[in-house]
Amino acid sequence: MKTNFNINSLVRENIKSxxxxxxxxxxxxxxxxxxxIFLDANENxxxxxxxxYPDPQQNSVKELLSGIKNVPxxxxxxxxxxxxxxxxxxxxxxxxxxxxIITLPPTYGMYSVLANINNIxxxxxxxxxxxxxxxAQILEKINKNTKILFLCSPNNPSGNSFSTDKVExxxxxxxxxxxxxxxxxxxxxxxxxxxxxxxFPNLIITQTLSKAYGLAGIRLGVCxxxxxxxxxxxxxxxxxxxxxxxxxxxxxxxxxxxxVTNEISEIIKERTSLIHHxxxxxxxxxxxxxxxxxxxxxxxDATKRYNQLIAKGIVIRNRTNQPLCENCLRLxxxxxxxxxxxxxxLLSISKS
Numbered sequence: 001m002k003t004n005f006n007i008n009s010l011v012r013e014n015i016k017s018x019x020x021x022x023x024x025x026x027x028x029x030x031x032x033x034x035x036x037i038f039l040d041a042n043e044n045x046x047x048x049x050x051x052x053y054p055d056p057q058q059n060s061v062k063e064l065l066s067g068i069k070n071v072p073x074x075x076x077x078x079x080x081x082x083x084x085x086x087x088x089x090x091x092x093x094x095x096x097x098x099x100x101i102i103t104l105p106p107t108y109g110m111y112s113v114l115a116n117i118n119n120i121x122x123x124x125x126x127x128x129x130x131x132x133x134x135x136a137q138i139l140e141k142i143n144k145n146t147k148i149l150f151l152c153s154p155n156n157p158s159g160n161s162f163s164t165d166k167v168e169x170x171x172x173x174x175x176x177x178x179x180x181x182x183x184x185x186x187x188x189x190x191x192x193x194x195x196x197x198x199x200f201p202n203l204i205i206t207q208t209l210s211k212a213y214g215l216a217g218i219r220l221g222v223c224x225x226x227x228x229x230x231x232x233x234x235x236x237x238x239x240x241x242x243x244x245x246x247x248x249x250x251x252x253x254x255x256x257x258x259x260v261t262n263e264i265s266e267i268i269k270e271r272t273s274l275i276h277h278x279x280x281x282x283x284x285x286x287x288x289x290x291x292x293x294x295x296x297x298x299x300x301d302a303t304k305r306y307n308q309l310i311a312k313g314i315v316i317r318n319r320t321n322q323p324l325c326e327n328c329l330r331l332x333x334x335x336x337x338x339x340x341x342x343x344x345x346l347l348s349i350s351k352s
Contacts, residue, residue: 023239054244064254082221090118101148106322131158154184159290161190186212188291218246277343302327
């Protein structure tokens with residue numbers, strides 16, 4: 001249990017004094033009564049399913065997530081994709097031109113992009129050769145203006161999860177915010193840090209409905225954190241940041257968790273099969289361990305192999321320009337037929 005943490009010491013001064021915008025649906029919340037007439041929000045009165053503003057707090061979605069993840073609703077914030085959630089964290093806690101963050105390349109590129117957008121210094125500490133955090137070097141990079149440490153676990157693009165001991169040490173020793181991006185946690189055997197959320201008041205966990213839940217098209221990201229952190233982020237989020245159609249689709253999907261679970265199991269099964277067959281490809285020199293719905297492989301010439309697959313109608317990701325990923329390709333696990341086609345074309349290329 002971490003005890004020496006004060007969230008107020010991290011919040012930007014202008015955010016502390018901010019009076020949040022109060023929308024019509026914030027001022028009058030009870031929309032359940034069928035005989036109520038709503039003339040408060042300047043909406044078009046003709047009913048078409050989306051003529052009214054959406055619930056600004058997305059309570060129906062949060063209620064389902066709360067039951068699935070065993071996390072109270074007060075600890076949940078939803079965003080227009082995880083990228084909006086991450087941007088809100090920057091804007092709430094990082095003073096432009098003054099503060100800094102720490103990221104661990106190779107990692108998700110939006111952390112760096114958002115740091116640049118918000119005019120925040122990004123202090124990079126490369127992962128080890130086996131893609132684990134260098135705890136001592138990270139702690140050395142921290143100064144009084146270091147506000148956030150971003151940990152992507154399971155990591156993109158490497159696919160592996162970070163050591164629990166290393167993450168716990170960082171949570172204990174760093175008095176800033178530790179954001180653990182768990183976009184791929186549903187494909188991992190490692191337990192989610194959600195189970196330990198109450199132990200660490202400086203812990204923020206982000207997840208998404210884009211991967212395991214198959215809802216990339218609706219753009220819905222999830223943030224789990226202390227009630228205090230969620231309240232701060234709620235104060236600065238746009239009033240209707242998650243639209244009605246997104247909320248409806250999310251509710252529909254979250255009510256079919258057996259279907260979601262079956263799809264996750266199928267993807268993991270296909271991942272195992274794909275890795276087995278990738279060992280037959282003579283120009284693949286290394287297959288990295290993965291807890292994700294993708295596999296990172298090292299090849300003899302990543303750009304050449306990428307272009308050969310494009311020519312055969314298969315799009316993968318060339319990661320050769322990422323740190324520690326020279327000549328690496330990232331292969332998403334597809335359906336059985338898609339994976340069979342991928343292996344067929346890789347074998348064809350390897351024999352040419």
